[in-house]
Amino acid sequence: MRDFLPELLRGRTGPDARNALREYLQASILGSLQRSGAMIPLAFHGGTALRFLHGIRRYSEDLDFALERSEADYDFRGYLERVRSDLDRQGYDVRIARLREASAVHSAFVQLPGLLHWLGLSGQPGQVVAVKLEVDTRPPGGAVLDTTVLRRHVLLQLQHHDRASLLAGKLHAVLQRPHPKGRDYFDLLWYLADRAWPAPNMNMLNHALAQTGWKDPPLSQQSWRRVVADRVAALEWKRILEDVRPLIESPEELSLLRRETLLELLRG
Numbered sequence: 001m002r003d004f005l006p007e008l009l010r011g012r013t014g015p016d017a018r019n020a021l022r023e024y025l026q027a028s029i030l031g032s033l034q035r036s037g038a039m040i041p042l043a044f045h046g047g048t049a050l051r052f053l054h055g056i057r058r059y060s061e062d063l064d065f066a067l068e069r070s071e072a073d074y075d076f077r078g079y080l081e082r083v084r085s086d087l088d089r090q091g092y093d094v095r096i097a098r099l100r101e102a103s104a105v106h107s108a109f110v111q112l113p114g115l116l117h118w119l120g121l122s123g124q125p126g127q128v129v130a131v132k133l134e135v136d137t138r139p140p141g142g143a144v145l146d147t148t149v150l151r152r153h154v155l156l157q158l159q160h161h162d163r164a165s166l167l168a169g170k171l172h173a174v175l176q177r178p179h180p181k182g183r184d185y186f187d188l189l190w191y192l193a194d195r196a197w198p199a200p201n202m203n204m205l206n207h208a209l210a211q212t213g214w215k216d217p218p219l220s221q222q223s224w225r226r227v228v229a230d231r232v233a234a235l236e237w238k239r240i241l242e243d244v245r246p247l248i249e250s251p252e253e254l255s256l257l258r259r260e261t262l263l264e265l266l267r268g
């Protein structure tokens with residue numbers, strides 16, 4: 001409920017308050033998607049899935065999904081209408097903007113104009129807080145699915161990629177994203193620091209690489225660390241840190257995001 005937000009954000013300021021607000025809205029939107037039946041054909045993945053399901057200490061901006069079951073059960077516009085209707089009943093001014101369905105990746109922004117100003121987080125009445133929804137309707141083959149019940153502001157039952165598939169998706173982003181993002185490398189550090197985390201789903205990773213034009217030989221459990229290390233070694237590290245800094249809960253953890261640390265972990 002909108003009237004709950006001042007209490008939720010009490011004591012928070014600046015980027016921390018905005019991140020916490022967006023995360024509450026993400027949870028509310030996930031609840032609407034669940035009620036609409038979206039979590040039957042869709043699987044949750046990406047950075048927000050990593051935070052909600054596994055507790056990574058960085059905020060995320062988008063809700064990312066893969067269409068893993070029959071398209072006959074998939075209705076992107078219907079899901080967005082349920083989100084809009086639910087948030088409207090909770091007292092928000094809601095707009096669905098920049099709806100795109102022309103490519104394999106469907107996307108839209110759930111915008112809430114005026115909310116930042118109402119909460120005292122912006123001096124501009126028209127400033128918008130938004131959550132982007134993105135659905136890959138032609139995801140790479142090989143992902144393994146799991147279902148988890150959790151509480152993140154609301155009770156949720158989410159279908160999602162399993163741990164090995166989540167790591168595979170992150171490795172694909174590290175290797176193929178044309179403009180490196182610091183959040184990918186913070187996530188990679190988080191994965192590698194957990195020695196009990198399963199090895200990446202190589203079937204899914206190689207399907208994803210082939211789908212995006214990978215020209216080198218397929219990766220294996222023996223080769224992926226070396227290939228990723230080569231990518232890490234070539235990065236402009238200052239930009240990596242600048243990108244992820246606003247999303248990190250704890251500045252102490254950001255201080256651990258060093259090229260040398262990642263390379264050491266990649267050596268296994």
